[in-house]
Amino acid sequence: METTKSEISTKAAQILMQNGLKALTLPNLAVELGVSENQLSSDIKNVDDLILMLLMEFEVQINEYVQVITNHVESADDKFKLLFKGLYYLFMQKPHYLFLLFDKDLNTRDDRVKECMSRIKNAAELCLTGVLNAGKRENSFKTKASTAVLVESILTSFRSLMQQEQRINEMALELKTVKSSFHSFQGE
Numbered sequence: 001m002e003t004t005k006s007e008i009s010t011k012a013a014q015i016l017m018q019n020g021l022k023a024l025t026l027p028n029l030a031v032e033l034g035v036s037e038n039q040l041s042s043d044i045k046n047v048d049d050l051i052l053m054l055l056m057e058f059e060v061q062i063n064e065y066v067q068v069i070t071n072h073v074e075s076a077d078d079k080f081k082l083l084f085k086g087l088y089y090l091f092m093q094k095p096h097y098l099f100l101l102f103d104k105d106l107n108t109r110d111d112r113v114k115e116c117m118s119r120i121k122n123a124a125e126l127c128l129t130g131v132l133n134a135g136k137r138e139n140s141f142k143t144k145a146s147t148a149v150l151v152e153s154i155l156t157s158f159r160s161l162m163q164q165e166q167r168i169n170e171m172a173l174e175l176k177t178v179k180s181s182f183h184s185f186q187g188e
């Protein structure tokens with residue numbers, strides 16, 4: 001019996017949060033799910049397929065959130081605030097996405113993974129560009145800086161904030177490993 005994408009996604013997120021991206025392997029995932037590797041979804045043939053599946057879930061969530069903001073929030077100022085509060089909240093609720101977005105080996109991943117990452121980045125840039133342009137038209141954002149420069153600057157700052165969150169997650173994993181090793185060394 002094949003496992004569902006939901007089951008795979010949940011276990012993959014747990015592996016990411018407990019052990020990091022290096023531990024996200026098909027054998028580890030199969031063990032966590034209590035199945036053999038060939039019982040994983042037929043769409044999952046290697047780690048890049050798994051990463052792509054998770055990134056596509058994130059992409060769907062981002063696109064849905066952007067649509068809600070775009071269609072249901074009136075002022076550009078409110079859209080701006082909600083965009084970043086919502087993204088921050090999403091990353092705090094699902095920090096495993098940070099492991100994927102800040103993958104140090106991203107440039108060696110499958111082209112489909114790179115394309116998905118590009119689509120995610122483009123969605124954020126397009127949404128922010130629209131919000132900033134609307135804010136300029138409404139005169140709620142009073143700046144002479146070009147929208148492209150603002151978008152790059154704002155997203156770079158947000159990316160930096162999220163990278164700090166990711167470093168904290170990685171440090172927590174390292175501390176957990178050190179603590180476990182220390183307890184093993186003490187014979188506990």
